[in-house]
Amino acid sequence: MKPLIAGNWKMNGLAASIAQIESLIAKFDGAVPDDREVVICPPATLVATMATQFSDEAIQIGGQDCHANTNGAHTGDISAAMLSDAGAAFVIVGHSERRADHGENDAIVKAKAKAVLLAGLTPIICVGETEADRKAGRALDIVGMQLDGSVPDTEDEIVIAYEPVWAIGTGLTPTIEDIAEMHNFIRSKVSQGTRLLYGGSVKAKNAEEILAVANVNGALVGGASLQAEDFYPIVMAAPGGS
Numbered sequence: 001m002k003p004l005i006a007g008n009w010k011m012n013g014l015a016a017s018i019a020q021i022e023s024l025i026a027k028f029d030g031a032v033p034d035d036r037e038v039v040i041c042p043p044a045t046l047v048a049t050m051a052t053q054f055s056d057e058a059i060q061i062g063g064q065d066c067h068a069n070t071n072g073a074h075t076g077d078i079s080a081a082m083l084s085d086a087g088a089a090f091v092i093v094g095h096s097e098r099r100a101d102h103g104e105n106d107a108i109v110k111a112k113a114k115a116v117l118l119a120g121l122t123p124i125i126c127v128g129e130t131e132a133d134r135k136a137g138r139a140l141d142i143v144g145m146q147l148d149g150s151v152p153d154t155e156d157e158i159v160i161a162y163e164p165v166w167a168i169g170t171g172l173t174p175t176i177e178d179i180a181e182m183h184n185f186i187r188s189k190v191s192q193g194t195r196l197l198y199g200g201s202v203k204a205k206n207a208e209e210i211l212a213v214a215n216v217n218g219a220l221v222g223g224a225s226l227q228a229e230d231f232y233p234i235v236m237a238a239p240g241g242s
């Protein structure tokens with residue numbers, strides 16, 4: 001399976017930040033190698049510009065969220081159809097920051113994932129337990145419930161990102177055994193062809209070990225995706241696939 005390394009810029013990035021992607025492409029000697037995929041999810045303000053500018057270098061562009069409807073009276077929201085129109089190929093849905101900051105539950109996440117599929121794009125559906133869940137030994141139960149509630153029944157391509165909430169932006173990561181256990185569990189619930197990303201404090205120093213775990217088919221990277229010099233070694237740490 002071809003690994004997918006996705007960068008989530010969150011609410012970071014102005015027009016000047018596009019230079020980071022130019023630096024990244026220079027490090028790749030002009031284009032992302034064929035044996036891996038890279039997607040950058042910048043703020044919505046940069047999606048169209050970046051999708052146009054980087055269409056030849058195999059850098060794919062994604063949105064960070066979308067509304068479940070195609071259009072309508074939803075001031076400030078953006079639809080999957082609009083992201084598609086702007087050149088996006090992927091959309092992150094259900095990120096824990098959306099679940100926490102905007103009260104998005106599994107049903108909302110599933111509706112958004114369906115909207116992404118309807119627009120012809122690939123959803124990156126995020127799931128993950130809190131620290132309290134893990135300490136209580138409930139990590140698998142919680143993630144199982146999130147998968148049941150958030151993942152649409154579809155033959156179309158979807159991507160699942162396992163992101164323990166307590167590992168996001170903290171510098172903490174689960175043990176390799178815990179990542180392996182969770183990814184094996186998720187694999188048992190989704191089809192063989194679905195790529196499973198690990199996310200949560202992936203850095204150059206831990207990427208190789210994490211990306212070598214069975215059923216880890218890539219990474220969703222936040223902070224370390226903002227600078228080319230941090231992101232490039234993570235992309236290259238993934239074992240190549242076809």
Ligand code: PEP
Nearest residue numbers: 168169199200201222223
């Ligand atoms: C994320 O926001 O999806 C994420 C994984 O962030 P970080 O890599 O900074 O922990």
